[in-house]
Amino acid sequence: MRGSILSATALAAVAVLGVGYLSLNVLDIDPRRDHAEITVPLTTSGGLIDTSQVTLRGFAIGRVERIDVERGGLRAVVRVDAAQKIPVDTEVRVSNLSAAGEQFLDFRPHSDTGPYLADGDVVDAADVSVAPSVSDTLAVAEALTREIDTDALGGIVDTVDTATRGRESDIDNVVEVLRLLSVTLADKKDEIRRLYRNLQVLGENAYADALGPRLADAVPELEASGAGLDHLISSYQDYSYVGETVWDGELARLVPKIDEYLSQLSPDLGFIATVLRPVTQPIRPLRVDAGALVTMLEQVFPRGGPARVAVTLPGN
Structure with missing residues (x-):
């Protein structure tokens, strides 16, 4: 009988410890800690859900309590540790925690001085930015790949293959020239x-x-x-x-x-x-010797002297 009581007591103690561990470390429920609720306006959730992590410069300080849908956008109500001083002059960014796509809300203050956000405060919407989620990025990448003309891409590949086929030695020479150029620049x-x-x-x-x-x-x-x-x-x-x-x-x-x-x-x-x-028929066979005519003019009008005329007397 005593052994059964000890076993039940030990089991109850383990259960209490497990619940306490889950409450304090996993669910972040600490009755000794004061909390503050801060509202963050959003144009889109960016993948945030209830229980998404809230951090201050990457350090966990709370979680998202709920996301309310209102006219013109969304409002994320976050529950943070009141002991953490968050300056009013702060940027709020919704980012991806990892490549798997878990989103978190991060406060990034521009300074460490006050005033500080208090319970019930609303962050300025101009200071909130939402990074594209993994799903949004994949959707954009899918739309981009649909716009690629596979036939044109295949034609480019075939053209490059045709241009380089049998030119391996030339390509090796180009690579060697680039290598020597890099060595020269480094030297x-x-x-x-x-x-x-x-x-x-x-x-x-x-x-x-x-x-x-x-x-x-x-x-x-x-x-x-x-x-x-x-x-x-x-x-x-x-x-x-x-x-x-x-x-x-x-x-x-x-x-x-x-x-x-x-x-x-x-x-x-x-x-x-x-x-x-x-x-004009009789004069067509005549040809003028331009060279002889120029020579005769040079003899009559020599350079640098007066004109000379030779007269031949009859009988001489």
């Missing part, structure tokens, strides 16, 4: 860094000593030329409107008339050539 990194710094200093000195003042002096001139440039553009625009009416109007009627008059006054060149053909 000459100090010289390259020094060259860049020298160019930077040179540019700064040139700008400060010469280029900067000259640009500053040119600013008033450029500003003054703006009005003249605007007037020039507007004048060209006006001239284009006038020229359009002139070319399409008056000149469009004048040019055909001038062509008509010239056609009536100009001689028939084909008839003139036919008439002159018998007269």
Whole structure:
């Protein structure tokens, strides 16, 4: 009888300890601890559910009590440890606890100074951000993959395969060139860094000593030329409107008339050539030696001297 009583007592003690452990550590129920309820407005739940974890800079301080649906959005009521001081100037972010998709609500204060959130306070909606959930990300990825044209992707793969087939040696050469380039850059990194710094200093000195003042002096001139440039553009625009009416109007009627008059006054060149053909027949075989003619002119008019003429007397 005494053994049964001891067994029942031990079983009851284990049960009490188990319930206490579950209440204190798992369910986070501690009758000795004061709690505060804070309302967080949400545009979307972001995957939050009742009992989702609430943290302060990643440290667990409570859980989501409930999510109320209201007109224009949602309101998450969180129950946090009142001993944890949460500044009013804080960001609230709903994020993924892991890749499996468990969401949690995290307070991220911008400072450690007060005032602090108290029981019944409502966080400013502008400070709340909801990260995309795993389900939302997968939905976007699925929509993106549906937009991919598999035929076009297959064509690109076939083109690359055709372009590289039988060119293994060339590809190896390209890889070797890139390797040597990387080795060269790694070996000459100090010289390259020094060259860049020298160019930077040179540019700064040139700008400060010469280029900067000259640009500053040119600013008033450029500003003054703006009005003249605007007037020039507007004048060209006006001239284009006038020229359009002139070319399409008056000149469009004048040019055909001038062509008509010239056609009536100009001689028939084909008839003139036919008439002159018998007269020019005897001189067609003649050829002019341009070289001999130039030589004779150089003898008559030598460079740097007077003209010379040779006269041959009869009998000499």
